Amino acid sequence: MSVETERSSTESSAVSGLDFEDTALTLTLRLPGSTSSSSSSSPDPDRKRASSDADPDHSPLTAAASSDAPPAPKARVVGWPPVRSYRKNALADVVGSSKAKQAAKFVKVAVDGAPYLRKVDLEAYAGYDQLLRALQDKFFSHFTIRKFADDERKLVDAVNGTEYVPTYEDKDGDWMLVGDVPWKMFVETCQRLRLMKSSEAVNLAPRAARLAFLKERGNFALLRFFT
């Protein structure tokens, strides 16, 4: 069923350059992207999704209102339903549902020259890029992340040009450069982080030497990744 648009009295001639009859917009009573009024699985080509963690080819979420079957597992849309992050976190703790926060891993982060420590939850990030971006956000509003040829990462305070090298202390008490080991191993072994001024980081060995050191120390799991 469709209804042709009519020029209502609310559309004045101030609608410059826009002639609704020309564009032949029609009102229809149907779900966008579907031909029936009940649940549909065809994707709507006009929709653009903001979802970052949603399944890329998931269909518009529709309620199977007329059926009694349990709802099909669906991809989560970012920011929907509109529950504040603060409330979501509080819920996760309190309700203790299966969506509750996994065990967090908070480590202290020290920045050379800053008077106090911050904490980050390593479990909240999926990889080094996300972690570095978060460090950037938390500490410096004008940071950029520079990736160098040999895959070393540095944070640069664009305001005064100071370079910082992210380092961490591992379970053995050694200070290592962030990024050498696979992410999961890093999360497991990292005890705390320190953003060291580049000028002080000269004593850190170049990558090849660091990897050799790790191998020697018996991080055999590493061998899988670097052989």
Added chain:
Amino acid sequence: MGRGGSRAAPAAAAPPWHALPDEVWEHAFSFLPSASDRGAVAGSCHSWLRAERRSRRRLIVANCYAAAPRDAVERFPAVRAAEVKGKPHFADFGLVPPAWGAAAEPWVAAAADGWPLLEELSFKRMVVTDECLEMIAASFRNFQVLRLVSCEGFSTAGLAAIAAGCRNLRELDLQENEIEDCSIHWLSLFPESFTSLVTLNFSCLEGDVNITVLERLVTRCRNLKTLKLNNAIPLDKLASLVRKAPQIVELGTGRFSADYHPDLFAKLEAACAGCKSLRRLSGAWDAVPEYLPAFYCVCEGLTSLNLSYATVRGPELIKFISRCKNLQLLWVMDLIEDHGLAVVASSCNKLQELRVFPSAPFDAAEQVSLTERGLVDVSASCPMLESVLYFCRRMTNEALITIAKNRPNFTCFRLCIIEPHTPDYITHQPLDAGFSAIVESCKGLRRLSVSGLLTDRVFKSIGAHANRLEMLSIAFAGNSDLGLHYILSGCKSLKKLEIRDCPFGDKPLLANAAKLETMRSLWMSSCSLTLGPCQQLARKMPRLNVEVMNDPRRACPLDSLTDESPVETLYVYRTIAGPRSDTPAYVQIV
């Protein structure tokens, strides 16, 4: 009032009214209650403009980018209380990536220079650093009220600066902020001589506080009226704190969970019995319904009850609420269910505001029995109900029409049907008729959020009837550009429009460009916008900032994009400050 000049009096004639000195006008304007009245007065003529701006005491900057901080401070030099809001509302739901902007620092710096007598500062959805807090503590010798709502960027170190530096602090109100814990005992930094606290709200603080210090603080601040604790305060300490502050009017209990002990119950009950002035109660009450009866003695006096973080359910919850006969504000979880709301309807006839939050918003399998029934019952029996926020999973047009008929006095109606595109579950029709009834009946409606399956028709009704509507939130609704056009060409009073995941394009924006300048802001994300028309809009309307935001993880620079490139997020707002200079890489002002 004399018309000046025409009747000569024997003694010196009184000056004509339009030549009265500024001080007279400033005094007259001090009686104007609202900022909009003052704004109207300021627009009348130059002398009133001058008099008004020099006597303005309270300034609300609803969009921190609408004006430059230094301009605002210069224009209103006598301000004693300022409130500044930053990020758009949808930032609450994670739709604004980090480092977007809304830094409080320029505002604090400008205030430090131009408003040395500033007493109150309030920031909402802004990035407030420890340096800001240090600056506040150092710059305003009579600073009294600090309110931070949904802010981030600071730590307990900043709070320490406030505690140590603000000798005359009356209110420290921290609502839903993300505060880093630096393990600093900031509470200890209130000097022993400090007794002026009236409001202390640190409910959002994760991490421990020194309870002995807190007790001493509470004991010596005899004017303390609002105390909202965080999760770190155990139940027995709560009881002793309450006993030390029997004059308390508002109490937030923090995480209220402990195994049932008759001793503890008695302690709590005795402490509450002493609180004759307690009117507002909140807290995260965790599965200990056995303790609720300890609060029975205060129920009668309660006007505000916020259990929206409490997972209490069942008969104890309902019995508790049914004793609160004077409630004006009730925030609960959907665990109250329809039958609980039926009890609310019959017991709480003075109810003005109801919010029902989802206990399991992402888990459709965990169904609670909260449906349209609950809202219908409350709307039928609570004649003063005017503000509703309701999360549920099903709705019918008939229910909405009934609600509209029962309660034409709604000023705020926000309905969130959790599953997008949900139709009327009985007729399978869109919910156009229901929401149309709401806007047609509730002539004073100022805020509306729609949800469920909706076509362009509902927007035609909203555009035509919602003449007082100031804020409209739309998600997963509409069919075509027409829907947006109806809104922008109608809704005479619209100030804020936020839209996500709707098939609206840019043609209605260009067609109604002038409308956008009468509004505070427009947010559109995941719609059908392209870059070219957004640039066109910006060129057409120089007093708007047209911000285009794309996925921060996308590498390609915005400069290389074509007119047809899709725009993920558009944020448009009127401003006299021109384009802002603190945009992150993923935001482009076109």
